[in-house]
């Protein structure tokens with residue numbers, strides 16, 4: 258730029274420079290790149306050499322260098338200013354523009370960066386956000402101080418600083434929101450993992466311990482797992498546990514119930530489809546295999562699929578390749594399969610309903626979920642666990658007492674844990690006070706269809722005379738121990754027959770023999 262230009266030609270060049278600056282500001286999302294670009298434009302189009310932008314670090318209250326422009330490389334990041342320190346710190350503290358004709362004459366000048374030319378003027382302006390708070394400093398050296406236009410140049414720098422401020426504010430906001438989102442994502446991940454940890458599966462019976470051991474061992478490998486077991490035994494629960502304890506835990510866990518869809522829909526659901534592949538395929542769709550890439554796919558009720566579908570599935574399992582419905586392109590996928598069924602797959606293979614090759618491909622690591630009637634000793638723990646879960650869902654305290662549990666333990670539970678969970682949910686609704694006792698269990702309909710499993714829980718050895726134990730529970734327990742002979746129960750409780758019969762009446766204890 259020529260020396261000694263007129264005021265009007267300065268305005269013209271600055272207008273051009275401003276246009277370039279605004280362009281830089283809208284072109285990138287990287288704050289460092291933007292600020293370097295702005296300083297570069299100021300140099301090239303507005304005659305402002307040797308510039309620097311420093312920004313406030315809200316955490317420390319110090320200024321750090323956002324960008325420097327000299328032409329020579331500078332170790333910018335290492336330099337920091339406290340508010341009030343040096344000329345840059347002073348501009349931040351006062352929130353005022355500083356114009357100096359010769360920087361060497363300015364006593365506050367520290368030259369920490371060593372970028373300034375001592376003989377040139379200096380203009381430093383605060384960068385302010387909405388409420389006027391200074392959040393940084395824009396500084397540069399006009400290439401001359403002899404044209405009497407320093408205050409015009411300072412005004413121009415203030416305008417540029419305002420534009421930068423918008424950008425700083427936005428990038429802070431984006432960073433804050435991004436941090437909030439990643440925190441939330443990490444919290445949710447921890448929560449999901451917590452919900453699917455081993456703590457969420459209750460069981461101490463030896464058959465369940467074996468299942469836990471198998472799950473623990475298999476989780477960390479990519480092996481295909483086949484979960485077998487009656488309805489309601491916890492197959493889906495185990496599938497979740499395997500995924501969330503595997504190396505794929507941070508990736509997607511996608512579920513598909515193969516029995517829920519007719520064959521053609523199942524295929525497009527699993528593999529996706531191209532636009533126009535069939536009537537209603539108005540756009541391309543990814544399919545569950547695509548969604549689960551890198552993660553795990555749970556194929557529930559795998560025994561309910563057709564031979565045609567089984568053939569397609571076999572190919573993905575063997576080659577890791579598939580095509581979308583109506584598509585010619587072969588897609589690759591890296592998915593861990595966890596399948597489940599309550600069918601007798603061996604019989605289905607024998608009958609020709611299930612492909613033998615697929616059976617062997619899936620059956621790499623079978624895990625058998627034992628029915629609840631084979632682990633009756635777990636019923637009390639599972640019942641208490643489920644009551645706590647229901648209490649959390651209903652947002653109120655709930656308690657199940659021992660007399661109720663003793664009834665539950667005698668039932669055969671053909672619907673397994675799911676049936677138990679449904680019954681307890683009904684019982685919880687029936688219980689106004691939040692206490693699930695034997696009467697509430699009776700109300701929820703178990704007694705009508707009780708199918709004894711031959712297992713009778715011994716009444717807990719309550720200290721029948723202990724006044725801290727709920728009296729109604731003590732009386733029920735004594736009655737159970739006495740085979741419901743009231744006189745005998747009265748003796749156990751050190752009561753007279755009259756006293757016990759009075760209490761049975763007032764406490765509305767129904768005499769029954771279950």
Ligand SMILES: Nc1ncnc2c1ncn2[C@@H]1O[C@H](COP(=O)(O)OP(=O)(O)OP(=O)(O)O)[C@@H](O)[C@H]1O
Pocket residue numbers: 457458459460486487488489490491492493494495599639642674675678
């Ligand atoms: N051992 C267990 N501890 C705690 N909760 C369990 C246990 N087993 C099953 N459940 C709970 O019982 C319910 C049924 O389990 P799940 O859906 O996993 O069974 P499933 O075998 O997939 O049944 P289906 O074949 O009917 O689909 C779920 O709410 C699950 O959380």
Ligand SMILES: [Mg+2]
Pocket residue numbers: 492493557
């Ligand atoms: Mg299931």
